[in-house]
Amino acid sequence: MKIYNTKTRSKEDFIPLEAGKLKLYACGPTVYNYFHIGNARAFIFFDVVRRYFEYLGYEVSYVQNITDIDDKIIEQAIAENKDFSQIAAYYADAFLEDSRRLGIKPPTVQPRATEVMQEIIALIKELEDKGFAYEVNGNVYFDTGVLDTYGSLSGKKIEEQLAGARVIENTEKKHPADFTLWKASKPGEPVWQSPWGEGRPGWHTECVVMSQQHLGRSFDIHGGGIDLVFPHHENENAQAMALSGKPLARYWMHNGFLNVDGDKMSKSLKNFFTARDILKEYPAEAIRFFFLSKHYRSPIDFSKELMTESHKAVQNLHSALALMDESAAPESTEHSEIQAIETKFRDGMNDDFNTAKAIASLFELASIIRNSKLETPLRQAAAKSLLELGSVLGFFQEELAPAETSLPDLSAYLIEMILRYRSEARANKDWALSDRIRDELKELGIEIKDSPEGTKWSINK
RNA sequence: GGCGACAUAGCCAAGUGGUAAGGCAGAGGUCUGCAAAAUCUCCAUCCCCGGUUCAAAUCCGGGUGUCGCCUCCA
Incomplete structure (x- = not known):
């Protein structure tokens, strides 16, 4: 070290x-x-x-x-x-x-x-x-x-x-x-x-x-x-x-x-960002990746473009991890390929915290996970290793996972969309389909009334 | 004036003597009714000049350029 x-x-x-x-x-x-x-x-x-x-x-x-x-x-x-x-x-x-x-x-x-x-x-x-x-x-x-x-x-x-x-x-x-x-x-x-x-x-x-x-x-x-x-x-x-x-x-x-963007950060240059501001636009992991992708003693240049790149890179690791269930990896088996990568990770970190090199080894694990030609136990072990080594750098913390994608209330829009398809069915005299749509919506508590001005709907529970 | 850092592909970035990690972007293929996603492949000789060496991005000398500290500051 x-x-x-x-x-x-x-x-x-x-x-x-x-x-x-x-x-x-x-x-x-x-x-x-x-x-x-x-x-x-x-x-x-x-x-x-x-x-x-x-x-x-x-x-x-x-x-x-x-x-x-x-x-x-x-x-x-x-x-x-x-x-x-x-x-x-x-x-x-x-x-x-x-x-x-x-x-x-x-x-x-x-x-x-x-x-x-x-x-x-x-x-x-x-x-x-x-x-x-x-x-x-x-x-x-x-x-x-x-x-x-x-x-x-x-x-x-x-x-x-x-x-x-x-x-x-x-x-x-x-x-x-x-x-x-x-x-x-x-x-x-x-x-x-x-x-x-x-x-x-x-x-x-x-x-x-x-x-x-x-x-x-x-x-x-x-x-x-x-x-x-x-x-x-x-x-x-x-x-x-x-x-x-x-x-x-x-x-x-x-x-x-x-x-x-090449200048010293200062309030007068209006390039001053609080961590709180950046967290509104990018997940914590992207920020972490951005910093750790360069050696800690080097000056680093912050920009939104680089943050976006970092975010994509982290997502890449996540998508690899999602392919394999690391908990299914056999406990005792050792794989020389993975040990070599883990050694590379440690060599990097032992050399004055070369996190950029350590991160490269994470991507090497990801490529093993993705390689469908390899044996599943090896790929599972790679996932296990990726999770462990990534955690050393502070990635993959469950509590940091972005919240479930919350959608605005789309129900009104979706009902209108369904009704447009029902209108097409009626135009084609496909009464069976149009009636089924009406009945199923009714089960959901949505009542339909056809009128000369078009179809009206209301919530009727 | 004093002290110090850095210069590697379109962008970010490892690499401190043996013939250029990794990521993003890009190109092409596979897959797919189409699209998306996924996946595979490809993509640099290292700021300039000179030197040392069998061998240099890596060492030495000289340039050029960028930046930091010496004042509160992560």
Whole structure:
């Protein structure tokens, strides 16, 4: 199993801290709005990471935080004229709902920042006590100058960044790279009591607290979008290094960004799609296929055309699966063709989650299922394998199956159609047929009356 | 200015030294009274130039082009 580690910028063999167990943390949303299709990529990808480790037999602890206190939430609360906690609660619910509809398996734990406020304050205090933080006017900053490993995750050299820096000078900080741990509150903002007065935590501390609380001081994999490498993950890691001298996580995984029709997705370009919007037009499986058909670290270009293609491709797998009853596959029989394909699937996944290669093996199974020249037990076994491997990628979840095609009420239209045929029968003097139609409709409670103006019908129960 | 990614058929996309996975679209066949569905078959030498090698899409050098990060952001 090889994983590309952002920290070393190379693929490394994955070795868990504890054999047979995976401790995984991936950054969740800040709940100030519905999450967008780019966020969905990260959530779906780490869902697949989790599912694959479970497939391999690991006991997985997967923690995903929910940031429910943040500047953006406060801004949104002001915009909607509500309390920040109402906004956070509403969009946190929306996040859980949309995640479910995308077929994302609920993480083991989904802690919220406001639930761990005392722990956050305690961690900042510890940093201060150890000399890694300083307070100015009720704001507490991390002192990057004291930690010699600062920048080791993202590969940033602080001095070099300064040349082209467009950062607005914050005169309180000792160094421009120093980041906020605790923010003194302004009037009207939500507050918590702390040793430095009333305020609220900076974004970077909460993830350290929530991850360490559930996974230990150092854990296996920390994930998120590529944009989080700097400064968010750098700053998270800096706090862990300052506290214990150990990195927060051994492997850092980052998924690539999503563009829309070649441009960065943004509200001003009107190419901004929430996951909720896309789910109205395409099934969750199509969205999942779209993301997994490309390597997770590559940038991906979103378009409706590609979504339609992905939808068709998924339907292709479903139609193959429908041909054979996988539950009829003999339990004990082994087929070398299928084992070879399963090995290919695992080889792909073991190579830094090459989901595109893994998907190709699903189609190879589909072609075995379709090949009527092959023995039925082999084809059944292929169906069984397709179901199992597809599930590792999150496909074929029954609860995601589209609802029964619901038709509008067509009964009136259908009755008119039947009556047109009855009129043809009468014109041909086929009284036997026309009478039979009248009698059968009557049994259904529909009464027919022929008149010079044409045939009238009414419901007569 | 600093750091980094990418360039494979009409489209999407695997492939990191041994002669191009898979999907979508397209073409042709089978099946069918017709249509649809289903099914089978076909469809690329890898941005340009130079180099290394018995052998390169894959390594090295030089171009050209596209994109990202350095600021809240998955």
